[in-house]
Every structure is written in C-alpha cells, then in structure tokens.
Amino acid sequence: MQGVNVPAGITASLQPFGIYLGVIVTFGVWSMLYRENPFYRICEFAYVGSASAHGLVTTFANTIKPGVLTNIIQNGNYWEIIPICLGCLIYFQPFRTKMWIARYPMAYWVGYNAGYALTMRTAMPLLTQIRQTMLPVIVRTANGISLVDSINNILFSLFVLFTMSYFLFSMNVYTGRYSFLLRVARVIMMVAFGAGFGTGVGTRISLLIGRLDFLFSEWLTLY
C-alpha cells in the first residue's frame, strides 16, 4: 500500500498530539480493570472502528485493486470476473428475503476450505512428527551407552504415547485399576502447559513493560 508523504514539519508538530492520544487511550483501556465505563467504551469503539477501517483500506489496496486492475484489466485474465461476481453475491446477506442468495458463495467457501484441510499438506506434518518420535531408547555412542540421552528418549517416548492414548475417546483403555494412567497423562500435559504458561506470561509482561516504557520515557520524559 502506498503511503502519503507528509512534510517533516507537520509530522513533528503532530508528535505531541500522538503521544497524548496514546496516553489517553492507554489509560482508557486500563480503566477496564476497575469496571466497564464510558471512557473504556469510547476507546473500544474507536479501536474497533479504526481497525475495521484499516482492514477495509488494506483489503482494497492489497486484494481488490491488484485483482481487478492488474489481473483483469492489465493482464486480461477475464475469467477472474466469475469469482468476483460469486463474491458479490454475499452482499445479499442483509436483505432478509434475498438472504438465501448469499449462501451460494458461502457454500463454495466452506467447501473449498474443507477440501483444502483434507489435502496432503495437513497429513504430512503429522507423519513427519511420527517419524521424528522414533528415537532409540538405548542410545549408543562411541564410548558406550549414553545414560542421560537414553533416559531422555525413554521419557519422551512414554510421554508421547501416554498423551496420545489420552485422546482415544471410544476405547476405554484406562478403566478400573488402570484409571490412574489417565491422570498421569493429564499431569504430563499440565506440566507442558505450565511451561507454556510461564513463557506466555513472560511475553505479556514484556508488553506491559513496553507500555510503561512509553508512559515514563515519552510522556513523562523521566529518562
């Protein structure tokens, strides 16, 4: 998408306005921590509205414009008018009596995506993972058997098999005296999720630090 060339002087004069707007919106969003309020609502609607507007402009500039101007008019791919017409049928959606027409492009879209999900592209990563799980539980090195690597591979293999068997829904493999194995599988997954949670929290904290950095350095100019 082509940008608009704004003179440097205007950009510089608008910078304080941008900082204050950023500060107001930041506090507006944080006000939600207390409760839902009009201040938050203004920020929410402004964000949702501007995000939708941005989406509309980028879709037009990156998809519709090159699709119509470049592909159809310049390159002469006139057959592409057919999917465009099919796509236009979706605009019947708001008209209650003609809404059924909008179902045709939707049916095509759903069918296309379902078919795409069934292609080999989805099965290959699965089989790649299966192959990569085939690790020796007795790891031999030049100096003999590596105990650490062997234990690592044994645990890895067991964890994978336990987790996979947790997702056997119609075969009650863990019943009766073996029901504790279901809990073991759940604990294994929870340990993995815990590690993921820790990483995720770290990422969220870095976002908060970024915002605090903006407030302290650019707004309050403390450093």
Next chain:
Amino acid sequence: MNTAELRVTMESLLGSWLKNDSNRLGLATLLYFGVFSTVILVYWRKATHGTDPLPKLRRIAGLDAVDEAIGRATEMGRPVCFNPGTSGFSAPTFAALAVLGYIAGQTARYDARLLGCYNSPQVMSVAQSIVQTAYIEQGKAESFRLDDIRYLSGDQFGFASGCIGVIQRERIAAQMMFGNFAAEALIIAEAGNVAGAIQVAGQTNNLQTPFLVAACDYCLMNEELYVASAYLSKDRLRVGMLAAQDICRLVLMTIMVLGIIFESFGSKIVSDLMTLY
C-alpha cells in the same frame, strides 16, 4: 531387497508423482489416507446400516458442563455468549460450528438468549444460518435474533476489545469459547471471568491452552474439541467417525512403537519405510 534398492524401484515406478515434500512422505501419506478413508467408510457403514451398538465415549467433564452453563444462564435470565476465536474456516472452526449447532438448539429450547462474537464475516454468515436452523428445528423461529450474531472486527485485538465490551455490557452468564484462539484468548477469558460467567473453552492451539485452563471453569484439551459435536449430539454417525479416528490413532501409535523398538536395536527400517518415496 533393502530399502535403498526399494527406493530406486519406487522412483522408477512412480516418477515425480506424489513427490511434493522434502521429507519424502508422499507414499506414506497416500497410504495413510487410504487406510484412514477405508476405516472411516467401514465405520460409516456400520453406523448408518448396522444396528450393533457403537463404542461408548469416555466422559469429558468440559462437555458435560455445556448444558450446565446453559441451564445456569437460563435461570439467571442472562445471555450465553459463543466465541469461535480469530480464524477463518479451519478445522477447529468447523468443529466449533458443529458445537454451535448444539448450543443454539439448547438455548432455543430453554429460551435463553444466545450472543455470538465473530472475527470473520464468512464464519459469521455461516453461524447465522446454523443458529437460525437450530431455532427453527426447536420450533422457536420467532425467538431468533439476527442482531445477536455480531461481527466485531477483523483485527485480532480490535476483536478482543469488542468482546470485552459485549461481555461486560450484556452481563453474560455463560461463555463458550470453541474454535481457534491466539493471543486474545486470555483477554477474552479474563473478561468473562470478571463478569462472573461460567466458561467452557475448547481449542487446539497448544500455546493458548494453558491460559484457558487457568482462566476458564472447564477447558477441552486439543483433540477433545473435535469430539465435542459427537459427544454432545450422541449422533450415531458422528460417534462412528470418532471410533474410526481412534483406530487410526492406534495404528499410528503402533507404527511409532515399532519404530522406537527397531531404532533401539540399531535398525532404521520403519523410518526408512515411511520415507520410501
């Protein structure tokens, strides 16, 4: 004949056909599809033509809680909110839409209000049709409110902030988060938690599951989402498909165990056979 000679033979037989990945899994994928499709067809026939009882599904607490959540919302006279996350049509979205059909049927039955927050206009359109059909099936066509199924924003965090607003303003009593969620998962779930809503979540993104486990009352883990529609509807065909998928999982586990055993004794025959072509 060893695997190296077999590979040469396969290449001379098949040429470049199927050879579209760097991991040489073309033939293995085709075989996998063949076995998978056969098992699915066998169980499809068993489910539709046979009268034998199909396997019983194991209990999934998160799915049992769906009815409980809808019941609670009905008693409180507050809405149920369905959220399929920020994805267009993908496998989790298809699974989520199947669950939506059940939830819409239950809300129509108990006269609870069902709200929907959508990030994709295409998914929203399909959801509108699903909900409307469910209301008509329950004989409550007049209770269906098109405006309750809302497109909020195509932007990830615009959508998340819109969801927070809907959750707070509508004072929802239950939130169903089924679908594909990314970084907005915790934001939405936390908003539901603050609103005091009972929350059931189900999605397949491993990175976000921990947050949903922490913030929601019930959380389906990964594959459990795909079981949801069969488990809730008790539909014979869907349960049959699930049993077929379990057999495929078992086949893959067996191959994996064989591979581990052979690798441990220094043979790469299983992994070589998988990458034959």
